[in-house]
Amino acid sequence: MATATKKKKSTVKKNLVIVESPAKAKTIEKYLGRNYKVLASVGHIRDLKKSSMSVDIENNYEPQYINIRGKGPLINDLKKEAKKEEKKNEECKME
Numbered sequence: 432m433a434t435a436t437k438k439k440k441s442t443v444k445k446n447l448v449i450v451e452s453p454a455k456a457k458t459i460e461k462y463l464g465r466n467y468k469v470l471a472s473v474g475h476i477r478d479l480k481k482s483s484m485s486v487d488i489e490n491n492y493e494p495q496y497i498n499i500r501g502k503g504p505l506i507n508d509l510k511k512e513a514k515k516e517e518k519k520n521e522e523c524k525m526e
Contacts, residue, residue: 447516449509451475468516470509476502 445468450456453471460469477496479485487493498506 445516447513468512470512472502472505472509475499476506476509 445466446463448456448459448463448467448469449472450459450469451472451474453473456469456471460467463469476499478499480495480497483495485495487495
C-alpha cells in the first residue's frame with residue numbers, strides 16, 4: 432500500500448517588494464531569495480492631481496495622489512498581496 436506524501440503549504444510570510452518592471456521583478460527576486468516576493472506594477476500606478484496644486488501646504492506639504500485610470504484592478508491585486516505578506520518595501524525611482 433503506497434502512502435502519499437502531502438506537501439504543506441508554507442505559512443511563513445515573505446517580504447513584499449513592488450517594482451515597476453516585470454523583468455526587474457524577476458531579476459531582483461533571484462538576488463533576494465525565497466524570503467521575498469517581488470511583484471511588478473508595470474509602470475506608475477498613482478500620479479499627482481493635475482487639476483490642483485496637489486500639495487496640501489496646511490498639512491505638512493502632504494501630496495495628494497490619484498490612481499491612474501485603468502490601474503484599479505492592479506492596485507487591488509497589489510493590496511491583496513500586501514495583506515498576505517508581512518513586510519512591504521517599494522522600490523522607488525526618483526525622477
